Structure formats: structure tokens, C-alpha cells
Amino acid sequence: MRRTARALAILVIAGAAALWFATEPDTLPASAIEGMEGDPGRGELVFAAAGCASCHAAEDAEGEASPLLAGGQRFPSEFGTFVAPNISPDPDHGIGAWTDIQIVNAVMRGVRPDGSHNYPAFPYTAYNKAEVRDIVDLVAHLRSLPPSAEPSRPHEVGFPFNIRRAVGGWKFLFLSNEWVVDGGLTPEQERGRYLAEALGHCGECHTPRNALGALNRSAWYSGAPNPAGRGRIPNITPAELDWSAFDIGEYLTTGFTPEFDTAGGHMALVVQNISKLPESDRAAIAAYLKAVPPVASN
Numbered sequence: 001m002r003r004t005a006r007a008l009a010i011l012v013i014a015g016a017a018a019l020w021f022a023t024e025p026d027t028l029p030a031s032a033i034e035g036m037e038g039d040p041g042r043g044e045l046v047f048a049a050a051g052c053a054s055c056h057a058a059e060d061a062e063g064e065a066s067p068l069l070a071g072g073q074r075f076p077s078e079f080g081t082f083v084a085p086n087i088s089p090d091p092d093h094g095i096g097a098w099t100d101i102q103i104v105n106a107v108m109r110g111v112r113p114d115g116s117h118n119y120p121a122f123p124y125t126a127y128n129k130a131e132v133r134d135i136v137d138l139v140a141h142l143r144s145l146p147p148s149a150e151p152s153r154p155h156e157v158g159f160p161f162n163i164r165r166a167v168g169g170w171k172f173l174f175l176s177n178e179w180v181v182d183g184g185l186t187p188e189q190e191r192g193r194y195l196a197e198a199l200g201h202c203g204e205c206h207t208p209r210n211a212l213g214a215l216n217r218s219a220w221y222s223g224a225p226n227p228a229g230r231g232r233i234p235n236i237t238p239a240e241l242d243w244s245a246f247d248i249g250e251y252l253t254t255g256f257t258p259e260f261d262t263a264g265g266h267m268a269l270v271v272q273n274i275s276k277l278p279e280s281d282r283a284a285i286a287a288y289l290k291a292v293p294p295v296a297s298n
């Protein structure tokens with residue numbers, strides 16, 4: 001009896017230790033960016049492709065060229081409402097005092113300077129597949145934007161989702177840096193995959209989620225309920241999206257569908273960003289969408 005109790009206690013402790021270890025933040029060392037000088041011009045394109053301003057710009061922000069990243073936009077989810085923080089270069093209320101590697105680790109690992117986890121409402125789940133070089137350029141661009149002294153507002157999430165350490169368990173289960181669509185892609189489709197799966201985080205809206213809010217990689221891009229409320233976000237796999245690659249490229253440039261509707265809702269912001277990229281990049285995204293496995297809407 002005693003022995004069973006002791007064995008059980010050891011098991012519990014080992015389990016807790018494993019869990020603690022699994023929830024330990026995993027970061028890139030400073031040496032990962034050593035000697036890299038960020039190029040703010042290239043970073044501006046990364047910023048557009050990654051859509052940072054769509055979530056972090058102040059709601060009344062003007063100046064598309066150098067948006068004020070004061071935060072404040074609200075993102076309702078089943079777990080509560082997340083509020084985008086101030087990521088402007090203000091040293092007190094933004095991220096101006098963070099080092100380059102600290103910002104890189106937030107974007108690519110979802111880890112904050114104090115070692116706590118970021119919530120996956122911030123799509124580092126996609127950015128973790130980015131090239132470190134691109135994120136260093138992005139940081140240089142972020143530092144060139146205007147500062148805002150607007151304090152970040154707290155998230156409105158209840159127990160247990162307010163425990164950041166628990167996000168470590170979520171990451172252990174769901175965070176993956178593997179491509180979803182893999183094998184047999186042309187170099188153009190690989191470029192499109194990089195823009196769509198890593199920087200553009202298209203799946204965050206177009207892919208359905210499981211009960212814990214993780215993307216269902218086997219139903220990639222097959223459409224999802226709209227977290228903003230009404231309607232569904234469309235299926236953009238070849239099972240539903242029968243536009244030519246040219247039509248997709250046009251849509252990502254002008255927002256016009258082949259039927260001359262215009263992109264609405266959040267997609268209007270995505271088009272605004274993606275239209276800033278070179279035409280070859282939009283053609284690459286279109287070529288990639290053609291290579292996504294067809295999945296019927298559910």
C-alpha cells in the first residue's frame with residue numbers, strides 16, 4: 001500500500017515536472033541575429049505581408065505609410081476578448097525599450113522579454129515559419145514608426161485562460177513549424193506558401209479550429225465561422241475557389257472578384273497590405289492556392 005502511494009507520488013511529481021518543462025518558453029539565442037543589420041525598406045514589405053498594422057493600428061489611425069501602432073483593437077474569441085497591445089516604439093508604453101532579439105522572439109516564438117508566453121491570438125503560430133532575416137528587417141521598420149504613449153489595455157479573459165504559463169501547454173500540443181502544404185511545389189509555389197502560411201497567416205481566418213482554438217491542418221483553408229460575428233469566412237481551397245490564378249492575383253491587387261464584387265470585411269485590409277507587394281509575390285500566392293488540397297466546406 002505504502003509502496004503504491006510512493007510510486008503514485010513519484011509519478012505525479014514526474015508528470016508535473018514534465019508539464020513544467022513542456023511549458024517552458026523556447027527562445028532564439030541572441031546569436032541567431034548576430035551581425036544582421038535590419039533594412040527598414042525591406043522590412044516595410046515584410047510588415048505589409050504580415051499585416052501587423054491590421055491588428056495593431058489605433059482604430060482611428062491615419063497615415064497608411066507610417067501607421068500609429070497604439071493597439072486597442074478587440075479580438076473576441078471563445079476564450080474571452082483579447083486587446084491588441086501598443087507595439088509602437090514608445091519606450092514606456094510600446095516596445096521601444098525591447099532589444100531586437102526580444103522583438104524577434106515575440107514575433108517568432110510568442111515569448112515576451114520577461115519570459116512569459118504570448119497568447120496565440122497574436123499569430124506567431126504562423127510567423128514562426130518566417131526567415132529570421134525578414135523579421136530583423138521588420139524590426140528595423142517598426143523602429144521607424146511614430147511612438148504612441150497610449151497604455152496597452154488588459155485582455156478580458158477569465159480563468160484559466162488568464163494564466164500565461166498554460167499557453168506553454170497549448171504550444172506543446174499545437175505549435176508547429178512545419179509547412180502544411182508540402183512536397184512537389186514549384187519555386188513559385190514555395191514563395192507563395194511562404195507568403196501565405198508564414199507571413200500572411202491566411203489560415204488564421206480561412207481554416208477551422210479545434211475546441212482549443214488550434215487550426216485544423218487537415219481542413220486547411222476550407223473556411224471557418226467568422227469570429228467577428230455574422231457569416232462565414234470562405235473556403236479558398238480549389239474545392240470552392242474556382243478562379244484562375246490570374247483572377248486571384250487581380251483580387252489580391254484590387255479587391256475585385258471576377259464578378260466585380262469587392263473584398264469586404266477583414267479581407268479588405270488584407271488586400272490593402274498584399275497589394276503593396278511586388279506583382280510576382282501575388283502571382284506566387286495565387287500559384288500556391290492552386291496547389292492547396294481541395295477540401296469541401298463543412
Ligand code: HEC
Binds near residue numbers: 083095112120121127
Ligand atoms: C490577428 C491580429 C494580430 C496580428 C496580425 C499581429 N498581432 Fe501582434 N499581437 C496581437 C495580440 C492580440 C497580442 C497580445 C498577445 C498577448 O498578450 O500575449 C499581440 C502581441 C504582440 C507583441 C507582444 C506584446 C507584448 O506586450 O507581449 C508584439 C511584439 C507584437 N504583437 C508584434 C506584432 C508584429 C510585429 C506583427 C506583424 C508581424 C503582429 N504583431 C501581428 C495581435 C496581432
Ligand code: HEC
Binds near residue numbers: 201234251
Ligand atoms: C483577418 C481575416 C483574414 C485573413 C488574414 C485573410 N482573409 Fe481572405 N477573406 C477573409 C474574409 C472575411 C473574406 C470574405 C470577404 C468578403 O466577403 O468580401 C475573405 C475572402 C478571400 C478570398 C475570396 C474568396 C471568395 O470566394 O470570394 C480569397 C481568394 C482570399 N480571401 C484569400 C486570402 C489570402 C491569400 C490570404 C492571406 C494572404 C487571406 N485571404 C487572409 C478574411 C481573411
